[in-house]
Amino acid sequence: MALKDLKIVGKSVRLRDLDTHVRGQTTYYEDVRIPRMLHLKMYRSPHPHAKILKIDTTEAAKQPGVVCVLTHEDMPGKKTFTPLAAIGVAPEDEPILAFDKVRWKGEPIAAVVAESEAAAKAAAPKVKVTFEELPAVFDVEEALKAEAPIVTPWGKNYYQYPDDHAASQIRYGDVERAFAEADHIVEDKYQTKPIEHAPLETTGCVAKPEGNGRYTVYTNIQALYFALDNTAAIVGLSPAKLRFVGGTVGGGFGGKVDIQVEPIATLAAIKTKRPVKYKYSREDEMRVSSTRAAWRIYVKDGVMNDGRIVARKITTYQDAGAYIRLSSYGTMKHAGHMPGPYTIPNVSVDAYCVFTNRPPSSAMRGFGVMSGSYAIELQMDKIAAVTGVDPWQLRLINAYRNGDMKAHRKAADDAALVETIQAAAQLAGQALPADFAAMSSDDRKGG
């Protein structure tokens, strides 16, 4: 289909809610008027790793305006969850409210519910918890050493993929043989940092009892029905008793998928029979909401003098922080992506989803993939420097073409990298030699 025949692609589409945005009339969860609302503030772990010996809420409960204080003892059923359990992620490792241990600084322990936000904020620090501090680990490779403090309940600081694999793996061709035959070996280590989404609207929700055993939850979650299912399972209600109202999100970017506020607010609404608002302050958002994970990526490539990459071996570590959330899924995406948009006949990937005592990381725009691309494209420039092949041409030579088999055993279709690079070169005023300008995703002529 020619570009000119496309109705949407290549054109800007006007958002439906622009009209209400510019009039200040878009209704975010916080804008719904709900009378007699209570406010919830969380007492959080001051330690990155500690045993909980005792939780004493008596003092906090006595503070002016406080209606109740919830701890793990108030959980009607299960005490832990993982947001993607419905699609097979396991085990349910994350406490809704911590009970035996805390594994990151900021982990929720006790929810203080009060008549006003100020009262809840003033009372939350009065919760008294006796901890026994434990050694903590903050580095992915340190965490995998035998002597490292154990972060997870299952005793290994990595996510266990099916068949007890310690890593999400790809094996394709014979990497070692190809290395032996390659003209050059190009190796490096890449490190990315955690990134906070910093949405302009912080994470929050209001849970409202409807008086008939049903609850309405107004929320800015990005995953409305995952949140509904998880909340139902945690508070012990049938999903039919919950109505989630949302979809209007003041910026999410993947930062609002973790289902951190809805279950506790709903539980508090059940206990108090009053609407309960649980909203992160800006400080909470920066300190305790998840981030994009930091990655440590080792790349070893076998390259021929003409620029062809004949083998790639990757060992890569995602810092998931203390709990799984969306990280095991991100690691799998990452593993599949590490050959990049290039056709490489011999590939080996070991991608570890590693647990440390850092705040849990989770989804963020292309998580797993962006960090991989960062490493891959820096690596491509290094290969260009080593082989003396022009960096544009190097990418065109290796770009996948329709029909090429990718390392994770899916043939490329709808490939457009060659054309994209050609268009980018044109925009950048970069002349390509005639044979490169004539390349196409439909055949491998010249590449």
Next chain:
Amino acid sequence: MPEYIRSGSVEEAVGLIAEHGSSLWIMGGGTIVMQVLESGADYWQYIMGLDGLALDGIERANGSWRLGATATATQIRAQPDLPALAAAARMVGGPALQNAATVGGNIYARSPQGDLAVVLLALDARLHLATADGEQAPSLGEFYDDWEAAGRTPPGLLTAIEFAEPAGEVVFMKCGRRRFNSASVISVAVNVAQKDGKVTEARIALCGAGPHAQRCAAAEEAILGGKLDDAAIARAAAAAAAACAPVTDTVASEWYRRRMVGVYLRRALAQLA
């Protein structure tokens, strides 16, 4: 939550300060006070606003300037005859913040905030403090020395800030994370008078390089009495970088701040060479 109170006059305000001691907190534009209250701090019984005291005048007479303590950054940035101070006022947050932020509050701000204070130090400004024991008029430098010693308890109500028409040229520069509305990595202000190719007066102040804006004697000495050439400027920059004591925070590291003190002081002095 504390109670918001106002006073009808400076005398009454001083009386309230004396009466309530540390349970009263003075609020100018509130851009710092309100943040602290929002963070949950609850030591105070009273917040005393200064609106209604008419302390916001800016006057120039007999070779000296007098800024009322509640003059805002917006008012100051509109002073064409105070270009360095106006440039600093323009760098205090964004326009909405500048409409609230007062020069008085800036004196008490914690480093790296204090973009106005750093220029006022280079101008050798004098404070007018109304206290129960009468008016005090310390220089800004003396004020900071005492303030540190007194555990940062303000000794009274700041009513005005006064300084002589600068004899030399004054330059303010700020190293931020973006062009406008950026917390300072550091900022520098220099006030240098030259005669017959020699530096006759030098005041150099740094912000973001210690607990509050501070003069840097080592850098001043490096240029005093000689020609303001590349070598002298490099000596001053190196002396300032060596002498300063920046902190690491979310804006910048100690290492980076120290580097930027040198870089920005060199750039500021180069404008006068």
Next chain:
Amino acid sequence: MTTKVLRLNVNGEDTLVPVGPMATLQEVLRDKLELTSVKVGCAQGGCGSCSVLIDGELRLACLTPAEAADGCTVTTLEGLNESNSIVPIQQSFIENYAAQCGFCTPGMLVATKALLERNPKPSRDEIIEALSGNLCRCTGYLPIIKAVEDAAAALSGKQSA
């Protein structure tokens, strides 16, 4: 807990509002007067999503104690919605796709209004500076700056180049 009654003129109407100690103008506008265009992005002066006009001057409602605004005229986007001068700005934001999640948009519009009131023909740099207290995490600032340029041109009666 002492409650005081404030006299405010909000969006053209004289209003008496009871406020608790050290309530912010933001709380009063949102919770008492239900003017929810005033957003709460940070409550610390850092984001501009609570921008309002106090006696015509651009201010941050979160850093303003309600009691300090006693006797003042306060304008929120709801109040501007009815005015002819805001409609071309709103139109320009729509045409330039200058909003995505929309959370920053009311603050952006109020800040734009304050700018154009003071300076009807701002340069690009002046626009960037005037909006520097208003953060947007979604859109990218370019469409927003373009929207303000176009709005200024439309309001001052000429077409933008």
